Amino acid sequence: MPYTASIRSFQILDRADIAMGDGITLIAAENSNGKSSIAKGIAGAAAAEPKHGLTVAGLKGLVRDGAKTGSVTITGPTPADTLVVTYPKAEVATQGDPLLLSRIAAGFDSIIDLEAKTRPVRLAELLKTLPAREDLAAALADHGLKDDPPAPAIDEALNKVGKRFDPALSLAEHAKLMKEVGIGLNVVEWLWQQIALRGWDDTAKKLEKERSDLKSRWSEVAGEAFGDKKIHDWAPTGWTPDLGEASVAGLQAALDAARAALEEAVGQAAVDQTVLTELRSDVGRLTDLQTAEATARDKKLDAEVTLMNAESALQSAERALAGLPPAEQAKGLECPHCQGQVHYLRTPAGERLERAESVSDDVLRQRRLDRADADGKLSNARDTLNRAKGDFNAAARDYDDAQRAVAKAEAAKKRLAEMETSDSGNTGTGGDVDAARKAVASAENRLSMLQRKARADGLARQITAMSNIIGVLGPDGCRKVKLAKVLGIFNEQRLHPLCKAAGWAPVRIETDTSLTVTYGGRPYAALGGHGPQISSDQFRTRVILQVAFAALAGDPLVIIDAADILDQRGRNGMFTMLRDAGMPAIVCMTFSAKALKDRKIPDLAAAKLGRTYWIADGVARPISEATGATKPAPAAAPVPAAEAA
Template identity: 25%
Template sequence: MKLHHIHVENLLGARQIDLPITQPITLLAGMNGAGKSSIRDAISLALTAELCRVSKKGEAAALLSEGASAARVFVQTSDRDYEVVISKAGKITDGAAGIEPHPALPFVLDAARFARLTDTERRTMLFGLLGIETSHKAIAERMTRKGLDTKKTEAVLPVLRAGFAAGEKHAKDEASQARGAWKAVTGEAYGDKKADGWAPETREVAGDAVTLAENAEAKAGELTKHIAGLQQELGAAKAAQQHALQHAQRVERLLEQAGMIDRIKARLATAEENAAACRAQLARAGGEDPKAPASYLFRGLAGALNEAIYVIEEEGLRTRCEGLINRASAHLAEYRKLHGDPNAEPAGPARTEEIRRGLATAESGAANALRDLAAAEAAAAELVELEKSPLELPKTADIESRLADAQRRLADWQADARKYREAAGAAERRAKQISDATRHHQDVQQWSAIADALSPNGIQAEMIAEALDPLNRLLSEHAALAQWQPVRIGADMGITAGGRDYRLCSESEKWRADALLTVAIAVLSGLRFAVLDRMDVLDVTGREDALYWLSEIAEAGDIDTVIVLATLKSAPPAAALPAHIASHWIERGTLIQTNELAREAA
């Protein structure tokens, strides 16, 4: 970007500046407060729309010179004309509005700007300056060129949104998981050398493993059937054993029940005697049995019969009625035996009730004895039948012993079958184990390679080197031309001058470093334009070195336009300046023409 003309009206300290650019290097000198920095701010406003000294557009009116009604900046370049007008009300009219300025412009307009960036911002700026692509696609292409696994590369790219460190960690985690998978397959701790070509030990058996396995399986099958038969036999024996036990218990109960017959009969006789006695007592007492409603009638008939016999005998009619009297006497005697004298007076109600309760008890006892006797006699009859076919208690110990032996032999044959089957399939499993181990080992290697590629010493280092190598090479060349200490940008984006950290340098050392960086950025960006303010921090020799350096790079065609601003006591005469440098004096915001300076000097 070659500048041809600069015109500034009423912007800050620059009240009336009309400057044709006639040489590649233009030195603007003046006393403090003359308006030099205002010219730099005016150029920046025109080319980048930066307001410089205010942060908001609403404050733009503050940039007008005191008493001015408007400010105007016009910059003519080889590319186009730039014009900005600020009204007294602060309205900004920008002829280049909508045009995106070159991203390197802020750094060639403000020499110290690059040094103020953070390490990350410097890296980003340099990548953009040199056109180094940092997109995921570009990183993927770099990883592909390194021969890294395509699928794994695609898997890690989304993680890179969080930065290279996140991608590196993800790859390391995947490598760690692959190591764990390798250990699970092999049963050994992972090692790079061990895993390379790893194979398990081979296992051999005497004879054909398949035949041996089939024989063992056949034996196991036979024993399985035999064991099923023994289990059925044992189940039947235990069932018979249970039945015999129940039979013995039944016989024992029947023996006990049948042995009670005589005792029950005695109890029955006693109960019947007691009942008969109670009936006799009740008859003698004249009590009527409420359960026998005809007892009263029988008593009356007995009394009448007794009286009739007495009358017959008194009347001498016995001979004529002998048979009738004998039958009546027999019945009457039976009645007296059972019920007492029919002509006796009945006993009292209390005694009668007592005799009745005793009769009820006796009759109940007799009924119970009859029931028990029937049950005992039935038990005796059942016992006779059971004793005709006695049951023996079967034994299960022998069956259980044979079953346990068969089960032990089955377990042995099954173990042999497994062993021979494992031996028969060992080759196939061994091949699969080797394949799995190899695959996991390759995963470890590939993920580790991706982690290395995403580490600070991998792709990042390559990209940084691509950004830094041309910049450092140009910085070294220009430092040699200016006879200054070399300036260098390290991989960590730190700036050094003569090997010292930029932050520890003096003001003059920092100015030299900033100047070298600014010119290098101007050359690499293709702008070929720079503004260097405050050259007065250098001593006389330092200024001469700076001007001669700028003259040489202009002579070489590396730079088109450089504006140098310096606080000096007077403008250096043209004869004292190197070639390609024009000198101008600024006083109270106004450019003093060269011929006027010449007249004043005369």
């Protein structure tokens, strides 16, 4: 596509009107005559680098001495498509569809100059090797992560509950949401959504933070510092091999049984403690009870004596009453023998009959008095006897109670001694409780260890899966695999044909860690000679890469400066390569004035390969004007041979 560059008062150039874009434009001149100025002016304008990294004060140096302003104007492919840069302000004005070049095509950048850590990123951009969703799915499938369920099913499940994909959620939170809506977790889909939003590196950073949180949780569960190796075979202190075959349900059942046994032992111990308390209380009262027993015995004996005395007094009163004569005039009984009157008397001494005699009223009155007195004494004797009987019965009961209390206390003393002897050997209920408590503690510890290991192992699996995902997302993961695959194609289909056309050694971008650039199998850094300048092999490598990436990007031309480092064969090879690649180029080479005079500078227009310009006194002119020739200088077929001055 034809373009024209009109340069005025730029650096050491006064003026130059250069046709370019359809074939090779060769810029020839002696040293320090403006070849690089042309390359620099066009490159800066077309690649949006008009300031060339200079400060405002430095921009004044881009204007030719003696001129107030300078400019670079690029026109084409139609007059309406223009790009104008005016100096010293480096102001840019565009119209239509002006010439635009990538920085590589313009000669500003080369992947060779990139640091090893940024080279993969830049290559991925240039080669468009960012993995597709299927590449990500394939990489994750190698780690057991399936691309399932499908995205439409996930969206449908979320819509049913009024929810939608939330990129702010962590992977764990998203997994929880998927469980709530009743659908499986598709890590591939979640990652692809994150990558679309954040990019590969930021998605990896998000997961690195989540992994860091998982590592902290693992440390909390394990109670020790995290270690990438230890998490795979970690076990709590005290872990035994049989726990590896145990289940949470089984250990929980064992714990429940141990707790039930402890409750029973504690209950029994509580009962025994109550008994001990009662026994100690009884034993503590034994002396008092024994004293009370002796007192009760004495009272019983006293009551018994009193009762006997009361009984004797009653008997005496009864005899006294019975021995008194009648208090009334007795009619008597008729004696069957003498038919006289007799009295039948029953006395303590026995029964007898007495002759019935008539007594006086005074005697009868006295008898009545005596009988009344005897009756009173008999009644008192009876009352006293009744009271004595009651007191005796009460004393007997008290004595019986005292005896039973003493017997109970003595039995308590004996039992207490037996129980205390058992406890001192730790074989009684106290020992049972201790053993039960130890059994519960052991069961709790076993269950806790199994649960801790289960949680730690679960977190370890999550951490491992997260590390695998981060590895896939990282620079050395899926992107590197895709880049290596595309680089293989790029080396064979892009670089190899260019090198073959030029007759140069193969240029390759190796798929090693550093993505080393080689020429003929030798690393680029090993191609250099002595001093800061690049070698011809390094130049060849740069040109091949520049043309390949420019062609891949669709750049309309490339700008190659300082090509005079190549010998004649190398130059011919470069021209052949550019022609065969169909890549228009601006090529700057140093030639001597003698070469111009002797017509040793190839006229590319005459060879129908492009055009040639000669710069002298700050002015660029077509080579035919510079030599004053009406016919072109002869050119070697199929490309011109150029000879350095």
